[in-house]
Amino acid sequence: MTESLRPRRTLLHHRAGGAWIWAVFIALAALPPLLQSLGLEFYTVVATRVLIFAIAAASLNLILGFGGLVSFGHAAFVGIGAYTVGVLADAGVASAWIAWPAAMVVSGIAAAVIGAISLRTRGVYFIMITLAFAQMFHYLAVSLKAYGGDDGLPVAARSVLNGLPVALTDDASFFRVALVLFALVFLGLRRLVNSPLGWLLQAGRDNETRVAATGGRVFAVQWTAFIVAGAIAGLAGALLANLNGLVSPHLMHWSQSGQLMVMVILGGAGALWGGPLGAAVFLLLEELLSGVTIHWQFALGAILLVVVLFAPRGLAGLVDRSGVKKTAPSSSAAKSKGAAHA
Amino acid sequence: MDLILVAEQALNGLQFGLMLFLLAAGLTLVFGIMDLINLAHGSLYMVGAYLAAAAIAAGASFLMAVIAAVAGTALFGMLLEVTLLRRLYQRDHLSQVLATFALILMLNEGVRMIWGEQPLMLNTPVALSGPVELLPGLMYPAYRLLIIGVGLAVAVALYLLVTRTRWGMWVRAGASNRAMTTAMGVPADRLFTAVFGVGAALCALAGSLLGPLLAVQVGMGESILILAFVVIVIGGIGSIRGALVGALLVGLVDTGSRTLLPAALRQIASPEVASTLGPSIAAILIYVLMAAVLFWKPRGLFPARG
Numbered sequence: 154m155t156e157s158l159r160p161r162r163t164l165l166h167h168r169a170g171g172a173w174i175w176a177v178f179i180a181l182a183a184l185p186p187l188l189q190s191l192g193l194e195f196y197t198v199v200a201t202r203v204l205i206f207a208i209a210a211a212s213l214n215l216i217l218g219f220g221g222l223v224s225f226g227h228a229a230f231v232g233i234g235a236y237t238v239g240v241l242a243d244a245g246v247a248s249a250w251i252a253w254p255a256a257m258v259v260s261g262i263a264a265a266v267i268g269a270i271s272l273r274t275r276g277v278y279f280i281m282i283t284l285a286f287a288q289m290f291h292y293l294a295v296s297l298k299a300y301g302g303d304d305g306l307p308v309a310a311r312s313v314l315n316g317l318p319v320a321l322t323d324d325a326s327f328f329r330v331a332l333v334l335f336a337l338v339f340l341g342l343r344r345l346v347n348s349p350l351g352w353l354l355q356a357g358r359d360n361e362t363r364v365a366a367t368g369g370r371v372f373a374v375q376w377t378a379f380i381v382a383g384a385i386a387g388l389a390g391a392l393l394a395n396l397n398g399l400v401s402p403h404l405m406h407w408s409q410s411g412q413l414m415v416m417v418i419l420g421g422a423g424a425l426w427g428g429p430l431g432a433a434v435f436l437l438l439e440e441l442l443s444g445v446t447i448h449w450q451f452a453l454g455a456i457l458l459v460v461v462l463f464a465p466r467g468l469a470g471l472v473d474r475s476g477v478k479k480t481a482p483s484s485s486a487a488k489s490k491g492a493a494h495a
Numbered sequence: 496m497d498l499i500l501v502a503e504q505a506l507n508g509l510q511f512g513l514m515l516f517l518l519a520a521g522l523t524l525v526f527g528i529m530d531l532i533n534l535a536h537g538s539l540y541m542v543g544a545y546l547a548a549a550a551i552a553a554g555a556s557f558l559m560a561v562i563a564a565v566a567g568t569a570l571f572g573m574l575l576e577v578t579l580l581r582r583l584y585q586r587d588h589l590s591q592v593l594a595t596f597a598l599i600l601m602l603n604e605g606v607r608m609i610w611g612e613q614p615l616m617l618n619t620p621v622a623l624s625g626p627v628e629l630l631p632g633l634m635y636p637a638y639r640l641l642i643i644g645v646g647l648a649v650a651v652a653l654y655l656l657v658t659r660t661r662w663g664m665w666v667r668a669g670a671s672n673r674a675m676t677t678a679m680g681v682p683a684d685r686l687f688t689a690v691f692g693v694g695a696a697l698c699a700l701a702g703s704l705l706g707p708l709l710a711v712q713v714g715m716g717e718s719i720l721i722l723a724f725v726v727i728v729i730g731g732i733g734s735i736r737g738a739l740v741g742a743l744l745v746g747l748v749d750t751g752s753r754t755l756l757p758a759a760l761r762q763i764a765s766p767e768v769a770s771t772l773g774p775s776i777a778a779i780l781i782y783v784l785m786a787a788v789l790f791w792k793p794r795g796l797f798p799a800r801g
Contacts, residue, residue, distance in 0.1 A: 223589065270786070274793045277532070277588075281728040282789050284721070285782035296775030407721060411596065418593040448608055454600030461594040462582065 165352045169343050169425035178336050185325035197324045198396070199440055203433050204331040205392045208338050210416040210428030212385035217414065218423035219346055220378050221358030225280045226267070226287030227413050230260040230383040232405030234390025236294065239306045239400035249312035249321075249391075256391035257384040263290070264383020268376050287410055294402035305401025308394050321395055331392055335429070338385055343425055345381065354378050355423075419460060421467030430468050499633050504754050505747065510639050512746020513646025517701035518719060519726040519738040520653060521694020527670035527733020527799050529687055531580060532588050534595035536698065536723065537716025538602040543568040543699025544706045544715065545606055548615040557620040564703040565696045572695025576688050584687070603713050612713070617706035642704050649700065650739055657735050666690060670733035670799040722749070725781060729788045731795025740796060745781050752777035 170177070181204075185197050209231050216222040234256035241252045267286045274282050300306045311321040319326040345351050353374045357364045365371050394400045403409070412435070420431025438456060442449035464471050522536045543564045550560035579598075583591050619638045626634040657663035665686050668676040677683045702715075709715065726745050730737025757773030764772075788796065 217589075223592075270790065274789055277526075277732060278728060278789055278793055278795075281724060282786055285725075285786045285789075288721075288782045289779050292775045292778040295778075296771060298771050408717070415593055415596050418589045422589055448604050450600045451604035451608070454597040454604065457597035457600070458579075458594060461586075461590050461597065465586065465590060 165347075165355045167343065167346050167425045169339075174339070174343075178332070181332055182329065185328050189325070194324065197328050199436070201324070201328045201331050201396055202393075203436050204328070204335045205389050205396060206413075206416065206432040206436060207429035208331075208335050208392070209386050209389035210413055210420065210432040211338060211342055211425075212382040212389065212428070213413050214417045214420075214422060214425075214428035215342060215345070215354075215382045215385075216375075216378050217417055218421070218427055219351065219358065220354045220375055222272075222375060222379065223276075223280050223414070224271075224283040224379075224382075225407070225410050225414065226283035226285075227382070227386055228407070228409035229267075229287035229290045229405050230264055230386035231390035231393065231409070231413075232290065232294065232400070232402070233263050234260045234387030235394035235400040235404050236300070236306070236390075237387070238312065238391045238394040239308050240300060242309045242312070242394075243300070243306065247310055247313045249314045252312050253388060253391045256387045258387075260387025260390065261380050261384035264380045264386075265376070268379035268383070272372060272375055272379065284407055284410065287405055287407060291402050291405040291407070294405060301401070303402060305399050305403070308398050308400060311395045311398075312391075327396070334388065334392070338388070339425070339429065342385075345378075346425065350374055350377065358423075415457070419457065419467055421469030424467065424469035426472075427467055427469045434468060500758075501755065502630070502633055503635065504751050506635055506639065506643065508747035508750035509743065510643050510646070510746070511750050512743040513643060513650065514701045514705055515719070515722055515726055515746050516646065516650060516739050516742035517697040518723040519730070519742050520735055521690075521697045522723050523727040523730065523732055523734065523738045524666060524670070524690050525694055526727065528666060528673060528690055529584050530673065531584060532591045532595065533580070534592060534720065535575075535598040535602060536694070537718075537720030538599050539568055539572055539695045539698040539716070540702040540719060541606060541713070541716035542571060542602065543695075543702030544617070544711045545610055545615065545702075546699065547703030547706055548617045548711050549610070551617060552615075561700065561703045565699045568699030568702075569692045569696035572698075573688050573692040575695075576691040580691070581684075581687070599717065603716075607713050614710040614712035617703075617711050619707040638707065642708075645700070645704060649697070653735060662686070662689065667799075722781070725785050728795055729785055731797040731799055733799030734795070734797040737795055737797035737799070744784065748784055749777075749781050752780045756780075 181200075184200055188194060188196050188200075209227070212230075213224065213227045216224055237256040237259045238252045241247075241255060246252055267283065271279055271282045271286065294300075295303050311327075314321070314330065319330060321327045321330065346355070353364060353369045353371075356369065357371045357374060361371055390404065393404070416431035416435045417428050418431070419435055420429065421427030438453055439449070442452050446452065460468065518536065518540060521539075522533065525531050525533050525536070546567045547560045547564035550563045551557065555563060575598075579594075583594055586594075619636075623636075623638040623641055625637055627637045627640060629635050655663075657666055665676065665681045668679075668681065669683075669686065702711075722745060726741040727738055728741075729744060730739070730741030753774070756777045757769050760769035760773050760776075
């Protein structure tokens with residue numbers, strides 16, 4: 154396909170800030186020395202956590218925002234990735250070159266199985282069946298007495314990146330590794346979303362019947378996206394296991410899946426920056442508010458409520474005023490209560 | 496296996512299932528008619544339980560406390576509907592999820608501000624604290640029997656309300672085709688508020704009745720909310736009959752597998768294996784049940800929409 158044929162201006166194309174992305178990455182790379190000079194090293198760990206959740210939320214956004222597939226079980230893939238790293242570390246495999254790809258592969262396989270069954274259903278039933286599978290994995294982890302059961306499994310040692318001059322035991326290095334992986338994931342997702350597969354995925358969200366009628370293989374496209382999203386979530390889990398030094402069934406608890414969903418919706422479902430933005434705002438608000446008041450959850454709830462009422466397309470929607478696209482269901486016209494008074 | 500134990504567990508399952516039905520009935524109607532995913536439904540259950548505990552602490556009898564909790568929560572639910580949730584009906588499901596998640600955070604924290612972090616005690620009424628001999632050798636707590644009785648009575652009352660009254664007819668019509676129902680001149684605003692109030696009242700009834708059996712604490716709404724969602728998905732969204740069947744199924748499977756499964760496993764495997772695997776398999780079983788139902792009937796057992 155020649156450059157001129159690429160639909161630069163269609164609703165399905167997402168530039169996500171174009172070259173400005175690199176400015177964001179560079180600014181983020183300058184964060185650890187900046188925090189250090191301000192004497193705020195502790196926040197390097199917070200920033201690393203934000204990056205990890207940004208990866209997880211971005212992967213969920215691929216299926217939730219761009220695919221219209223509201224998965225309520227995404228934390229399962231994060232947890233499976235984390236457990237893969239934990240179990241491998243327990244067996245003495247500390248190399249990140251083995252453990253992290255293994256985490257992605259195992260999570261991807263789990264996503265392939267869960268997706269193959271769940272994608273038979275739609276709407277709320279899809280939400281609930283993905284939740285059901287996540288709960289099964291949660292209780293499976295609880296029953297793994299050899300790996301700590303309910304208490305979780307301490308990760309013996311942080312993964313080792315042989316051949317690279319970084320040690321994850323150093324917080325600033327860990328941040329940089331997470332940043333590089335986040336950048337790779339973000340750029341990869343941008344490429345995917347703007348590829349023919351990504352267009353079909355978005356078109357399927359907007360009108361599945363029409364895509365099928367024009368020859369689009371809806372199931373294959375959605376299944377592929379589901380597997381990719383699961384594998385990326387597995388990578389986030391691998392990083393999280395290293396950061397926390399512990400993998401526990403709680404990683405797969407439904408409240409974690411819910412939190413990822415809230416991050417994506419808060420940031421903007423179906424916008425490339427939505428997942429990372431939502432993760433950053435959510436986690437930083439949590440950090441900030443909990444320092445101010447013990448009743449921070451009330452304030453957090455109030456802020457989320459204001460966002461829902463006044464920013465229908467999430468925070469990313471406030472910035473991006475170019476598009477008119479909206480993922481509201483087509484039945485919204487039928488919801489009109491005005492009809493009652495007609 | 497011990498027949499007495501099986502009978503006792505069946506009654507426990509019935510009791511839990513009926514309480515789940517109280518929650519699921521409101522949830523399925525709100526979902527089916529207003530097309531609102533209300534994650535905060537479990538919070539109304541929590542509010543009901545706390546109101547009952549507060550009323551008892553203020554010296555009310557158990558009956559008065561339950562009535563106060565039901566009335567108070569119904570009012571609170573309707574207030575919530577009129578001020579906030581009404582704005583969400585025309586929004587997509589994702590916005591509803593975010594908004595009602597925010598509501599959970601606020602209600603949990605609100606309850607914590609008023610009543611504190613510690614779980615509240617809600618005692619079984621003295622008159623009902625003893626056991627009743629149902630059959631020779633089968634002793635069953637009187638209080639649990641009362642719950643079963645109330646649950647069955649509410650189920651029958653709801654059935655009559657939905658099938659025999661004008662409002663019930665509107666409700667069924669709304670669940671089947673909302674646009675057509677409003678076009679036919681059904682007073683949607685009042686209907687929606689009323690349905691929400693009834694749903695909140697049922698939540699409070701379940702919360703105050705289950706209070707003496709489970710702990711009254713912050714977060715009690717979320718775990719049971721997930722079960723209530725499982726119930727309505729199994730039953731088919733918008734269907735009261737589906738909610739009842741789904742609730743009884745989930746109640747029986749959940750309660751039965753928790754006690755009977757480890758016992759059954761002990762007969763075929765070593766005690767360690769049984770004590771390890773039993774509770775996990777039991778916890779997984781209801782999700783397997785839901786996944787299986789959705790696999791063969793992707794719209795639930797009793798789809799309300801044709």
